[in-house]
Each structure stands twice: as structure tokens, then as C-alpha cells.
Amino acid sequence: MKPILTIRKLHVAYGHVHALKGINLELHAGQITALVGANGAGKSTSLLAISGLIKAGSGSIEFDDQDLLTLAPHHIVQKGLVQVAEGRAILGTLTVQENLDLGSYTRKDKAHVAADLDWVFSLFPVLKNRANGLAGNLSGGEQQMLAIGRALMARPKILLLDEPSMGLAPLMVREIFRIIKEINQTGLTILLVEQNVKQALKIAERAYVLENGEMVLEDTGANLLNNPKVIAAYLGT
Structure with missing residues (x-):
């Protein structure tokens, strides 16, 4: 099945800081895709590049047969x-x-x-x-x-969520994730950036792990939830 959005070899730098180092990512219609990793890994930078709020140095972000890197942020919103x-x-x-x-x-x-x-x-x-x-x-x-x-x-075609659980009490965190799942069940495609790795992987069909600006793992959310490397780095024993 053709992805609804495709990122290829995306590089983003802030001055001398190379924030994204040639990442690849795909979103499929109707799915929750999680992008997880430690603080400073480049997760929010990825969303800002998709939204056009920061400019990429090179690479492509294709949606609806158009490279979003050529569009202004308000036109990206209008595209959905x-x-x-x-x-x-x-x-x-x-x-x-x-x-x-x-x-x-x-x-x-x-x-x-x-x-x-x-x-x-x-x-x-x-x-x-x-x-x-x-x-x-x-x-x-x-x-x-x-x-x-x-x-x-x-009425978005793709909803980009940047750290929706940040700073919230545990009960509210569970409620927010429940609502995200409910929204997705209407068919809305969601890209979820989260430091709460366990909760994100529980609801994501696909997931990517970003470390120091590079994609180091990609799999189903369920498989990454049980991946020894993910457990050791983000979930504890």
C-alpha cells in the first residue's frame, strides 16, 4: 500500500548542530505512527520540518504527490x-x-x-x-x-501531535492517549511524537526510534515494545 506521506533522506541543521541526519519515514493512511526517542533526538524537529516551520537542508517530504519542502506553512495546513x-x-x-x-x-x-x-x-x-x-x-x-x-x-488529513502527554498527571496522560486512539478510529492518520515511549508504542501500529538525529529502529509498535534494545534504553527492566 502506497504511503500517504513519505520522508526521504531528510537533513536539518541549526547552525553547526546537525539535528536530522538523513532520516526516512513513512505514514500509512488510517494508522497511528509513533516517533519516539530521548529528549534532543530530533523528534520535534521532524514535525517542524513537515509543517514547514523550519527549513530542511536537503531531502524530501512528499504528500499528495507534492514535496512539502516547497510550500509555506499555511499552505501545508491547507493541504491537511x-x-x-x-x-x-x-x-x-x-x-x-x-x-x-x-x-x-x-x-x-x-x-x-x-x-x-x-x-x-x-x-x-x-x-x-x-x-x-x-x-x-x-x-x-x-x-x-x-x-x-x-x-x-x-479537519486534517494528518494530525501531528508533539508531546501531548508532557507535564500531565498520570490519570490525564491515560485519558489523552485514550482519546488519541478514539480519534484514530475515525480513520484519521496520526504521527505521534512522544517521550512516553511505553504509552506511544501501545497505541501505534508502526513506530520509529530516533537517536541523535538518526533512525535506529523501525517496526510495529508491539514489536518495539518488546524489543530488548528499546526496553533497556527507554522502558527499564
């Missing part, structure tokens, strides 16, 4: 690749509803926006209950829900 940033990046001085409205800003199918809002509220009932309140007054977990909900309002 939407990122939930690390740290959530919600607009705290706007209401919950206004944040969600911004998610659908680029859409032209306004008749379907209301239906998608209902779906987001069904996924995150707390957002419906606090729709008119300031987003900055939400808890960390609620802000993560809002960030995901705002991205869904763009």
Missing part, C-alpha cells in the same frame, strides 16, 4: 497537515470557543464546521461546559484537550 505544538500553544486571552473557531479559519466548507464542533465537544465535554471561559483558566490537561480540539476543527 495540522500540528498540535509541544506546550499546547493555546491562546489564553481568548475563550475556549474562540480558540476552536480559529482552528476552522482556513476551511471553506462552513456547513460542516458546526458538525465538527459537536464532535469535538463529544470528545471533550469539559470544553463544551467551559466554551465561554478564557482558555488560560483551563488546567494543563484541559488545555491539551483544547489544542487537540482546535487542530481537529481544521
